[in-house]
Amino acid sequence: MKLNIEQSKLAEILETAYLAISPKPTDPILGNILLIANEDGMVSATGTNLNLTIHTTTTANVETSGQVALPAKLLTDTINNVRGEITLEVENQACIITHNSGKCRLIGGKPDEFPTLPKGENPIEVNLSAKKLQAALEGTLYCTNGDETKLVLTGVNFKIDTNKWQAASTNGHKLALVTGSLDSEYSEPIDFTVPGKSLGELNKILSQSADTSVCNILLSNKTIEFSLPNTKVISRLLEGEYPKINSLIPRTFEYEFTLERKGFESALKRVSYLAERKQKVVKILWELEATQATLYTEATDIGDAVDSVLMKPATSHSENISIGLNIDYLLEGLKHISTDEIVVRCNKPTQPVIICPMGGLLNQLYLVMPVEIKQGFEKVNNQSTKTEASTQPEPSTEEVTDIAQATNDSENSQIETSSLIAKDTTKGKSTSRSSRTKKEVATA
Amino acid sequence: MKLNIEQSKLAEILETAYLAISPKPTDPILGNILLIANEDGMVSATGTNLNLTIHTTTTANVETSGQVALPAKLLTDTINNVRGEITLEVENQACIITHNSGKCRLIGGKPDEFPTLPKGENPIEVNLSAKKLQAALEGTLYCTNGDETKLVLTGVNFKIDTNKWQAASTNGHKLALVTGSLDSEYSEPIDFTVPGKSLGELNKILSQSADTSVCNILLSNKTIEFSLPNTKVISRLLEGEYPKINSLIPRTFEYEFTLERKGFESALKRVSYLAERKQKVVKILWELEATQATLYTEATDIGDAVDSVLMKPATSHSENISIGLNIDYLLEGLKHISTDEIVVRCNKPTQPVIICPMGGLLNQLYLVMPVEIKQGFEKVNNQSTKTEASTQPEPSTEEVTDIAQATNDSENSQIETSSLIAKDTTKGKSTSRSSRTKKEVATA
Structure with missing residues (x-):
């Protein structure tokens, strides 16, 4: 095998094939990228970890066809650091790479030991x-x-x-649907x-x-x-x-709020420093008349914070609603929405909250489970700051509700898919807190 | 204490004082930044870990003077995430921070427990x-x-x-002097x-x-x-x-080469992938007539590389010189030089190599110890690539020479400062390789 190729073209196919290489290959040959040069001027690079195979091609000036399996990281690093026209020449299992200021020799694996491309039947x-x-x-x-x-939850x-x-x-506490x-x-x-x-x-x-x-x-x-x-x-x-995802998503919503994504993100970040470290809970009070969402956090012996963002409510309800949510989950959802405005939809404080982009390329939905919050949650805010907080009720202890559990109104009953999703996760979480009293989140 | 201040001004003094805060303070009070507001409109922030204290001031609209010690990270994070005019108001040990979209309350330590600024005598x-x-x-x-x-080697x-x-x-293998x-x-x-x-x-x-x-x-x-x-x-x-640094630096040099810093850096990076992982050695052959430096590396069972950069020699010598050096040490030295051109000075292959900037704000010098390289080092290059390498001799096994040891010509004798510098470091290094034969590096 002998070929001349522009560095950028070779670097591109190597970078792509390299994506499939495992950092700790189960078999030494899987630490290599297979390069195949054909006389028609096509060069392919293939990387695989057996679960995932990536095969990509480009054009080159191929003098002699052939194939070689070369150490993936070493080859990619080397090619990324040279410039201009490169010559690759293979003798036995070694490949000489010549570039404008020098050359290097890489010793590879046996190309015939490299796995063939997987082929599915009747696709x-x-x-x-x-x-x-x-x-x-x-x-x-x-x-x-x-x-x-x-297993199956590690996939889409x-x-x-x-x-x-x-x-x-879904991972049991949050869910995304497109x-x-x-x-x-x-x-x-x-x-x-x-x-x-x-x-x-x-x-x-x-x-x-x-x-x-x-x-x-x-x-x-x-x-x-x-x-x-x-x-x-x-x-x-x-x-x-x-799991039957679709049955977990409420079909109707009593509340709907439109708000500016970046403003909401900033406010969440600001109050996040004063949320408890372990379970970063924010209590959000959606104030219909004031058309604002007020965010409360509190960390024992450290302090508390209150912040607010404007929002547009679209609901026939006249009662404010107050929901406890995990800040990290919220921020993660917002990070994966690209539109300027978002729509938040919810029913009761114990039921899933839905966040959607306003517009966008596809229909997208993020579902996050609420957290029950403890009595007297923003008490310190009230005492010390005399802000809007003073009109707020005082909810309960923190407990992330499991998706399956919360989609059903009656407490502790489980709908059909609950065992599929996060039964063991839920169990693990509740054990450490089973002695605490759970209370319904009060709405304002 | 009560004051109004622009966010950027407060953020700046907090960021500065925060530099002295230990991530794991030995005493809880040291996890705080001390803020002092004076009636003359000055606000200071102080952070300390007892070894290092940073005290910095700015101006603010101070309504009531006073002081407060607040959790350093929490305070800095909070202030970094708000914008515009901020009000700080202290009641007992708590500080209410009010900004344009909300407020937060931080509970601090006792300001009178905060260490006073260290004062030296007769400075x-x-x-x-x-x-x-x-x-x-x-x-x-x-x-x-x-x-x-x-101890003393952790300082400048x-x-x-x-x-x-x-x-x-100096750390015993490399040395910097300005x-x-x-x-x-x-x-x-x-x-x-x-x-x-x-x-x-x-x-x-x-x-x-x-x-x-x-x-x-x-x-x-x-x-x-x-x-x-x-x-x-x-x-x-x-x-x-x-250690008596100055006695470790050779006063005269037999060889001097001027070369372009970035080109040298790139060539070193290119060959570094094919140097042995543990002891990344490059053999550099300074070719006087060809006015180029040729770099060789080799990794057993993996491959080898050769690269070259142009250089200008300034020496009365007519013999080429070949020196083994640690690539990481070389790259580290080059990274801390800002001029376009550098000057490399050396004597024998077992003696220190000096790298200086060509020009610059101050006189700057980097000294790095050579590495002995093994016989047949670039043999594979010769056989397979028929490059410039074919005229080269074949030196010896790798061993970073200790600074103190190498400044003296006679092998294994130590000059007066050697015990101060790296006696135990050297011992540690040699133990694992004591069974190998050391050979003098051959010059071409």
Whole structure:
């Protein structure tokens, strides 16, 4: 194998293939990137960790065709640090890389030990705009469960029904859902879950793709292949049934508030320093007449804070509502919304709160569970600052409600999907606090 | 205490005082910043970890004078996240901070428990341009020993003699020296060592100071006070005699090479990936006739690299010289030189190599010890690439030479300062390799 190639082109395919390389490969050959040069002037780079395979191609001046498996990190680092025209020449398992101020020799693995590209049988084909797929990943990946023992919850679940599609993820306390429509119609419903890690790498590749690119998806029994111009991303699918996400989302809402995303984010950050370290709870009082949301936090023996942001209510209710929420969860949701304005929807203080972008490329929804807050929560604010806080009631102890539990009105009863989602997570959380009294959050 | 102040002014003094706060204070009061408001409209912020104290002032609209000690991180984070005019009002030990969208209450420590500013007796006064002091710190801090058990070596040593001053640091394998002159003359030589940590914080403050600022230094028996407009940095001094740095630096050099700093840096980075992981050695062949420096690295079973940069030799010698050096040490030295061109000076392959900026604000010098390199070092390069390497001899196994050891020509003898510098460091290093044969580095 011998070829000449512009550094930027080689660096690009290496960076892409490198995304699939595990930092601790289970087999030494998986620490390599496979380079294949064809006489038609195409060069491909492939990286794999067996769960995820990335194969990408570019053009080069190929003098002699051939293949070589070279240490992925070393090769990528080396090529990233040279400039101009590069020559690659392979003799046995070694590759000589010549650039304008020197050369280096890398000793590689045996190319025939490198795994072949996985091929699924009888695939179903779906086409989706690359930018919409990327928006769907941005809007869901952050709600997957990072804990590898949670299996199916570590992935993003996709559903296709006639010409509608949706992507969803949840870790039991927060949930994200993105929906859109397709150009084709599918007669049978399709349901599959892709590992979050694979999608995280796909997301990086999609972010580099052109606005007009289409992603061709081939779905088989055990694998999924995402094809973009010059790049294929092939991932295994996660086994197991995904929780019935849609039944967890309330269909009607008693309250709806529109507010400016950045202003809300800043106010949350300001009060976050005075929330308890462990369970960062903010109590938000939605004041209908004053058209403002007032945020309260309190940290024992340290202090407390109150802040407010303007909002537009759209509700027939005349009573204010006060809800306890985890600040980190809220900030995480807001970080993954790109529109200037957001819509917050809720019912009772113990039921899920929904945050949606106002506009945007796709229908997007973030669901977060409320936290019960303790009696006398903003007492210190009242005593010391004589602010708007003085008219507030005083709710209860902190306890993040589990999604499945809270979607049902009657306390402690569980709806059908609860065991699928976070039964053990909930148990783990409650044990340490089981001695505390839980109280209903009071509404103002 | 009650005052109004612009957020940016309060944030600035808090950020500065915060530099002295330990992340794990030995006494709870040391986790606070002391704020003092005087009726003359001055507000000061003081932070201390007992070794280092920072006291800084600004102006404010003070309604009532007073003082308060508030949790440093919480206060700084809070003030950094609000905007516009802020009101601070203290009642007992709590401070109410009111800003344009809300307020918060912080509970502090007892201000009378806060340590008073250290005051040295009979201080000697020295004045130095703030920018020159900053350049001296930039040029020396990176060679201090980070190991707290090394006591005096964790600091930067300063010497003043008549109207000359110098700052020096060493960890036993590398050494930095910066020299300059003073406007005043001192009849008695002055010698003191300031902890690197204190100087690191001082450096941050100096980097914000105006180009024309003068730093007034008051040196006492146990403490040193650096005064800048509005800010005082007071540090304890390190006890113990600092190694006699100047005797370790060769006075004459057989070789001198001028080369472009960035090009040298890039070439070193390129070959660094193919240097052995643990002891990243590069062999540099200074080719007088070809006016280039050729860099060789080699990693067993992985590969090897060769690169070259142009250089201008200034030497009466006609023989090339080949020296083994640690790449990380070289890159670290180059990172702390700001001029476009550098000068490399050396004698024998076992003796210290000196790197200086070509020009610059102060006289600056970096000394790094060579590494012995093993026989057949760039053999693979020769066989496989048929480059310039083919004319090279083949040196020996890797061993960083200790500064003290190498300044003396005769092998293994030690000069007077060697025990002060790195006796135990050297021992630690050699133990693991004592079974290998050491060989003299061959010169080409």
